[in-house]
Amino acid sequence: MQREMRPGALLDDRGRLIEPGWAKSEVRQYQRAAVAAHPLRIKEWDYYCVLTPDHGIALTVADNGYLGFLGVSWMDFRRRKASNGGAAVRWPMGRMAMPESADHGDIVQSHDGLSLAFRHEPGGRRLTIDAPRFRGGLGLSGELWLDQPPMDRMVIATPFAGAPKAFYYNQKINCLAASGEIRIGDQRARFDPGSAFGVLDWGRGVWTYRNTWYWGSASGLVDGRRVGFNIGYGFGDTSAASENMLFVDGVAHKLDRVTFHMPPGAPDSGVWRFSSNDGRFTMIMQPIVNRHHATNLGLFKTAQDQVFGLFSGEVRLDDGTALSIRDLPGFAEEVRNRW
Secondary structure, three states: OOOEOOOEEOEOOOOOEOOOEEEOOOOEEOOHHHOOOOHHHEEEEEEEEEEOOOEEEEEEEEEOOOEEEEEEEEEEOOOOEEEEEEEEEEOOOOOOOOOOOOOOOOEEEEEOOEEEEEEEEOOEEEEEEEEOOHHHHOOEEEEEEEEOOOOOOEEEEEEEOOEEEEEEEEEEEEEEEEEEEEEEOOEEEEEOOOOOEEEEEEEEEEOOOEEEEEEEEEEEEEOOEEEEEEEEEOOOOOOOOOOOEEEEOOEEEEOOOEEEEOOOOOOOOOOEEEEEOOOOEEEEEEEEEEEEEEEEOOOOEEEEEEEEEEEEEEEEOOOOOEEEEEEEEEEEEEEEEEO
16 A cells, blocks of 8 residues: 655644654654654765766764764765764754754754755755864865756654654655865865756654664766666654655655665675566666674664666656666665664
8 A cells, every 4th residue: 555645743742643654745844842752763964976977975874862973974886985983062952953844944063073965946956065174184075066957755754553642743855966175185086967856865863772774875967868776675664654655856756665675695795686566667776885884882873785877777767667777876774773
C-alpha cells in the first residue's frame, strides 16, 4: 500500500503522527513545539551530498538531542579516498534552531573551528564551508550553489510500532545541479552544473533508541535529462508508504519496495545489487570508495558505511517507459545507530 498524504499539520495535539504516508512536496507542517517526546529524543538534521565523477563532498548539521554534530566529508574518487571531519555540540536540545521547513529557514553554525552555512536564496541554496582543521590542518573551504527549479521531491512520514510518540518526517530533494569551488590545502576542485549534482536529506523526528537503515541515492544526466532516485528502508512501520522514488526532469515516479543485496564481505568488496517487488527498479552499483565512520560514546553509538559508486541498470516510469541508466554517480549505505 502506498498512501499519499494530504495537506495539514504533521502531529496532533498529543504529539502523534496524524497521517503516515508519502508525498511529492512538503504537504505536512512540522512544528518542534508539537512534539510530545522529551527533547533528548528529538532528532533534527540537514545533510547535503554533492557528487561529480571525480570528487564529492558531504555536509551535515544535526541536533540529536544530547549530542549535536557538524560534519564535513571529502571523497576523491580518482584516488579512491574518503576523509571525515567534524565538531561535536554537547546537549543542544533545540539550541541549534533547526528550521521547521525544508523550504525556508537558514542554518548558520560554527563550533570548534568548523563553520557551515546553508542558506536559501531565490532559485536555490547556497552552501558555505570553512574547516581550517580538516585533515590535520590542511584545511577545506569553499562555496557551492545548488540550483533548485520547481520540481518534485520525496516526502515521507513514518511511525514506529509500539512507540506512539515516535515518528520520522523526511524529505529528499534530488537532482540539484551544483556549481562552485572547494579548496583543500592548495588544491582546487570545481563543481560544474553539467556534471555535479546534489541531494538534500532533511530529517525531523523522534526515533527509537536502536535502529538500522539502508539508503541509496543518485542524481545526474541521462541522455540530457535530469534523472535521480531515492531508495531506502530498515526502520519504522512502512506499511503506509516506502521512500522509493524516481525523478525524471523534475517529475516523481513512485516505486513500491526496493531491496539492497550487499556483497558478502566488506561493504566495498563487491557489486551492490538492488531489486524491487514491482519489477520497476533493477540496478547494480560498482563501488569506488567506502566512507566509513564509527563513534562509540557509550550512550551514543553509530557505525556507518556509505559506499560511493556508479549505478547501472534499468528503471520503469509510471507509464511503463523503460529508462536505461549507466554509470550514474551515487551512493548506498548501511547505518546502525544506538542513540
